[in-house]
Amino acid sequence: MLFEENSQLFNLVPEDSFFAxxxxxxxxxxxxxxxxxxxxxxxxxxxxxxxxxxxxxxxLVATLAGHVDRIDRLVCVIGKHVPRYAGxxxxxxxxxxAQISAKKWKVDIGATSLANLPLSALNLPGGELRRRGFDxxxxxxxxxxxxxxxSAEVHKVREDGYISLHxxxxxxxxxxxxxxxxxxxxxxxxxxxWHDLPCGVSVIVGANGWIWIGPPISYSSxxxxxxxxxxxNMARIRNSILALDLYGIEIYDTSIMVSWELSGDFEVKxxxxxxxxxxxxxxxxxxxxxx
Amino acid sequence: xxxxxxxEKQHLIAGAESDLRCDGRGCLDNRPITLxxxxxxTAAGSSRLRLGSSxxxxxxxxxxxxxxxxxxxNCGQIKITCECSSNASRHYESRSECDQxxxxxxxxxxxxxxxxxxxxxxxxxxESHFCWxxxxxxxxxxxxxxxxxxxxxxxxxxxxxxxNLPRVTVVERxxxxxxxxxxxxxxxxxxxxxxxxxxxxxxxxxxxNAHVVDCNLEEETCSHSSLLVPVTPTGRIVGVCKTDHxxxxxxxxxxxxxxxxxxxxxxxxLLDVILESHISENKLLTRI
Numbered sequence: 001m002l003f004e005e006n007s008q009l010f011n012l013v014p015e016d017s018f019f020a021x022x023x024x025x026x027x028x029x030x031x032x033x034x035x036x037x038x039x040x041x042x043x044x045x046x047x048x049x050x051x052x053x054x055x056x057x058x059x060l061v062a063t064l065a066g067h068v069d070r071i072d073r074l075v076c077v078i079g080k081h082v083p084r085y086a087g088x089x090x091x092x093x094x095x096x097x098a099q100i101s102a103k104k105w106k107v108d109i110g111a112t113s114l115a116n117l118p119l120s121a122l123n124l125p126g127g128e129l130r131r132r133g134f135d136x137x138x139x140x141x142x143x144x145x146x147x148x149x150x151s152a153e154v155h156k157v158r159e160d161g162y163i164s165l166h167x168x169x170x171x172x173x174x175x176x177x178x179x180x181x182x183x184x185x186x187x188x189x190x191x192x193x194w195h196d197l198p199c200g201v202s203v204i205v206g207a208n209g210w211i212w213i214g215p216p217i218s219y220s221s222x223x224x225x226x227x228x229x230x231x232x233n234m235a236r237i238r239n240s241i242l243a244l245d246l247y248g249i250e251i252y253d254t255s256i257m258v259s260w261e262l263s264g265d266f267e268v269k270x271x272x273x274x275x276x277x278x279x280x281x282x283x284x285x286x287x288x289x290x291x
Numbered sequence: 292x293x294x295x296x297x298x299e300k301q302h303l304i305a306g307a308e309s310d311l312r313c314d315g316r317g318c319l320d321n322r323p324i325t326l327x328x329x330x331x332x333t334a335a336g337s338s339r340l341r342l343g344s345s346x347x348x349x350x351x352x353x354x355x356x357x358x359x360x361x362x363x364x365n366c367g368q369i370k371i372t373c374e375c376s377s378n379a380s381r382h383y384e385s386r387s388e389c390d391q392x393x394x395x396x397x398x399x400x401x402x403x404x405x406x407x408x409x410x411x412x413x414x415x416x417x418e419s420h421f422c423w424x425x426x427x428x429x430x431x432x433x434x435x436x437x438x439x440x441x442x443x444x445x446x447x448x449x450x451x452x453x454x455n456l457p458r459v460t461v462v463e464r465x466x467x468x469x470x471x472x473x474x475x476x477x478x479x480x481x482x483x484x485x486x487x488x489x490x491x492x493x494x495x496x497x498x499x500n501a502h503v504v505d506c507n508l509e510e511e512t513c514s515h516s517s518l519l520v521p522v523t524p525t526g527r528i529v530g531v532c533k534t535d536h537x538x539x540x541x542x543x544x545x546x547x548x549x550x551x552x553x554x555x556x557x558x559x560x561l562l563d564v565i566l567e568s569h570i571s572e573n574k575l576l577t578r579i
Contacts, residue, residue: 009321011323148297239314
């Protein structure tokens with residue numbers, strides 16, 4: 001049994017470890033820690049997060065708070081803070097409808113502002129292709145109402161951050177199956193975003209970091225109860241993904257499956273304890289390095 | 292309250308009814324809590340609590356010596372103030388929601404000050420002349436993981452259990468009372484006995500037919516109704532607060548109260564276990 005005896009429910013910690021950020025396992029060879037305005041010790045070609053100093057052209061000044069990363073002569077600063085999703089055309093994202101306005105839905109995808117899903121970009125049921133008229137505009141709530149979860153593709157991203165989405169394919173659209181949505185920070189881009197995992201759980205990994213976990217497509221809404229084993233697997237996948245994300249391990253189908261297998265040694269509800277999370281993330285990291 | 296789709300709500304409620312929630316917990320299981328006590332050196336007692344990934348509460352206790360009220364000449368006083376940080380949550384779009392959370396906190400915490408669970412006589416120094424007034428400041432740093440009031444009450448109890456007041460002696464001189472506060476910073480009295488019976492508030496939510504303890508924000512959004520149940524370590528209920536406008540049947544109400552009592556007793560035990568070593572380090576100190 002890998003389970004540690006002392007992973008209690010209540011943890012009393014000293015002050016410095018309360019605020020300690022865990023550094024994760026996937027970072028190697030970090031340089032010194034700098035904050036904006038610090039002069040980075042050795043000069044070089046300026047990369048992300050640096051700019052030439054005003055006083056001395058040779059020296060570089062950091063513009064971000066983070067670690068210095070040197071690759072040959074290229075000097076970058078890798079910030080600890082993961083920025084919000086910026087959007088890229090063609091990305092598959094999971095979003096939640098926040099508002100309905102004239103001929104479009106405003107969808108929250110975790111970007112700096114709400115993305116737009118125009119009425120014309122929505123797939124009508126039955127695959128109809130026609131111009132959207134006044135009646136369609138009134139009946140918008142029938143398709144998507146506030147709070148609905150949907151999967152969509154990013155159509156275009158403007159320079160000012162305006163993102164527009166479309167759901168012009170049968171695989172996109174509102175997700176009707178019961179499930180839950182979790183938000184992570186490190187998503188590895190893969191060829192496909194829909195994964196039907198061998199344990200019977202279906203996962204949609206959005207490029208914006210939102211992940212939907214639920215039963216597979218073969219589940220029908222008439223079958224109103226998800227059986228206990230499937231529910232337990234969904235909880236297990238959810239806790240494993242959150243454990244990986246806490247330690248900076250990239251989320252993609254292989255890492256999810258590996259962590260699901262390794263989490264079999266623990267009970268599902270133990271997986272939310274900090275000590276168990278750390279152990280699971282460490283084991284997953286080691287196994288992924290071997291693959 | 293956050294936005295949720297119908298399918299997510301259906302999933303949460305079905306999960307609660309089958310005793311297997313989103314994260315695998317049962318209806319009566321709590322999330323792990325990280326606690327840090329005595330971190331603020333300028334306060335007599337402090338505790339910081341983190342629940343889930345983003346409910347963060349800081350409780351600071353600063354004592355003061357005041358004249359007791361005429362109506363309670365042999366009792367001390369406790370004043371509780373709550374403050375919410377401006378970036379406590381991105382879900383609460385308007386200030387009024389934060390204010391509502393704070394009002395509820397104020398009401399619940401002040402409510403059991405007037406109960407038998409808290410013996411304010413222990414805070415009296417000299418009847419009608421001097422008494423301790425504990426100024427409790429609660430700062431809500433983040434509240435995105437739900438269970439705010441429960442977390443705050445645990446943090447408050449932890450701060451009180453580890454609070455040390457400076458020793459004071461009263462000298463009577465020709466009918467006048469004088470107070471001497473000791474200069475030695477290590478000469479203090481512990482409030483561990485005073486706080487031993489302090490209640491912890493458990494919030495019990497009704498999700499479908501199930502009664503659930505320690506809900507996160509999603510579960511709180513789709514709950515039908517909820518009760519705030521302050522429970523003492525012996526399992527006595529100090530007062531009950533219903534936070535919304537939905538109806539509850541009598542059977543539900545009684546069942547939720549008993550769930551709250553069980554959960555409350557468990558929380559008290561867990562808190563005592565981890566603070567035991569901390570309190571026993573101070574066992575050389577006299578107790579108020």
